[in-house]
Amino acid sequence: MAFRGKSIDKDYILIHDYSCCKCEENDLSAEAQHFCPQCEHYLCDRCVRMHRDYFKKHIVYGRGEIQKWVRFSIDRCEQHGKELEVHCDDHQELCCCLCVALNHRLCSSISHLPDLARGFLKTAKFRQIPEAMDEISRRLDELKNTRVKDQASVNDTYNNFMAQIKALRKEINKILDKLENDTVKHFESIIKDLKKDVKDDLENCDRMNDQLETMFDMLQQITDKHKETSTYISFKKCQTKLSEAYSLVQEIQKRPNVRIGFKLDKTVLPFLRKLKNLGNVRSMPKETYSMHVYKAQSSAKYNVKIKEDLNECHIVGICELPSEDFVIADCYNFRVKLLNVSYQVIDHCNLPACPRDLCHIAEQEIAVVVNADCKLHEVHFFTVSRGKLQAVRQFKTGHECFSIAHHQGQLYVGSDNALFLYAMNGQLKKSVYELISGVHTCAVSPDRERIYITNTSASKLMILDKHSQVLSALEHTNLVEPTGLCVSNSGHVFVCGSMFNSVLQVDMEGRQKLTTVVSGEASGLYYPQSVWFSEQTGSLIVGNNEENSILVVKLC
Structure with a gap:
C-alpha cells in the first residue's frame, strides 16, 4: 500500500479518487496530489519532483486547486480521475473502471465507449450540437x-x-x-x-x-x-x-383656587404599537401589473385657482411626491403650485415663462420645462420642504422645451419635433428621436426599455426602444390629438385623447388599448392636457384645458 508518499505494487488493490499516471505505467499505485494540464498527467509527490525537473515552465495544480483538474481532461472521470471507458445505459452515465466497480456492478446494460462512438461523427445528433449550443447560448x-x-x-x-x-x-x-x-x-x-x-x-x-x-x-x-x-x-x-x-x-x-391639570392623550400609542410596518410590501409577477385593467369608480373636482391668478388655469403637468403631495404646472398663470393630500393649493412659485410640463426627480425634487417662443427655453428644478416650494437651480437649452421625463439621473426633454437626452447638470448627451412635428409629452418605462411619445399631429402614441427604434405606433378613435401621458412605477400607461375628451389605459408595449377609463364632458373632462396615476391612492388626476379645477377619478 501507499505509505508516507511511497508507492506499492498494483497487485494490492487500492482505490484513489485520482491515481498517479506515472506510477500506473510501472504497475504501481499512488494517490495523485498534483495535476499538469499540459501533459494531462496526475502525479504523486515523488513523480511531480521529476516532472518539474524536466518541464520547468509547466503549471502544476495541487490539491488546493482540485476544481481545475477535471476541466483539462475531458476523457477523465470527474470523480476518480481515471480514463472513461464505458457507458451505463441504465443510468445514462459515463463511467471509469472504478465507477463500475463501486456503483454500477448490478446494472443490466453497460456499453463500451469505442463501440458507441463508432460512426457517431456522421449522425444527425452530433451535427445538431453546434446549433443547439448557439440556441441555448x-x-x-x-x-x-x-x-x-x-x-x-x-x-x-x-x-x-x-x-x-x-x-x-x-x-x-x-x-x-x-x-x-x-x-x-x-x-x-x-x-x-x-x-x-x-x-x-x-x-x-x-x-x-x-x-x-x-x-x-x-x-x-x-x-x-x-x-x-x-x-x-x-x-x-x-x-x-x-x-x-x-x-x-x-x-x-x-x-376658585385654580390648579392646572394635564392628561396625556395616549389613544394614539396602542394604534402605533399594533402597526407592524409603515406599509405592505408584496412581490408580484410582472404580468400582474401589465394585465391589470382599471375602471372609474367615482370622481370629484378640486379648485386649484388662487387669488394671484389673472387667467384661467391651464394644467399641463402633474406629478406626485412620496409625501402624497402633488405639484401641478399652470401654463397660463406662469407658475407651479403645490397641493396637499386634499388637493388644496398650499404654496406656489412663479416662473419666467409658460411651464409646459414637469416630472418627479427623486424624493421631494421636481423639474419643470418653461418655454417662451424663441426667447427662453429652460429647465427649472424645485424642492418641497415643510409644505413650501423652493427653486434650487436651472439650466438653458438650445431648443424649445415642451415635455420632460426623468429616469435614473437622466432627463428626456422634448421640443416640438425631437426628443433629447440631458444629464442632470444640463449637459446635452444626445438626440434620442426626431420627427417632423407633434411631440407633446414623453415618458419612460420603469425599466427604461420603452420611451413613450404622444404625437398630436399624427394622433399616435409612439413607443421607442432604448435604442430609439420605433416599436409601435398606437392609433385609436378615442386617441385623436393625444396630449397628457403617464407611466406609473408599475408600468401602467395612461394617455389623454383631447379631441374626444377621454383618458385611455393602454398595454405596456403600446400595441393596444386596454380600456377607456373615463370619457366625455359629463364625466368632467374638457380637452384634457395632463394626467397622473397615483398608485398610493388608486386615483387618476387629470388637468383640463382652461379650467380652474382638476378632476380626481377614483379607480378600482
Missing part, C-alpha cells in the same frame, strides 16, 4: 439581459419605496410636531391667563394697602390738630376705603 444571453434589467428595476423599486417610507416618516413627524405645538400653545395660553389674574390681584392688593395706609396717616394728623369737622370727613373716607378693601378681599376669595 442565445437564450442564456437573453435571460441574463432580462435579469440585469430586473436588477435595475429592483434597485429603482427599492429607492422609490425608501423615498416613500422616508416621506411618510417626515409627514408623521410633521403631524406630531403640529400636535405638540398646538398643545404647547394652548397650555401657554392658559398659563398666561392665570398669570395675568394672579398679577392683577397682587397689584390690586398692593394698591389698596397703599391707599389705606395713606388714608390712616391723614386721619391721625387731622385728629392730632383737634379739628372735628375735618376729622369726621377723614373718618368717613376711611370707612369708604375700608369698605372697598373688604369688597376686594371678598371678590378675590370667592374666585
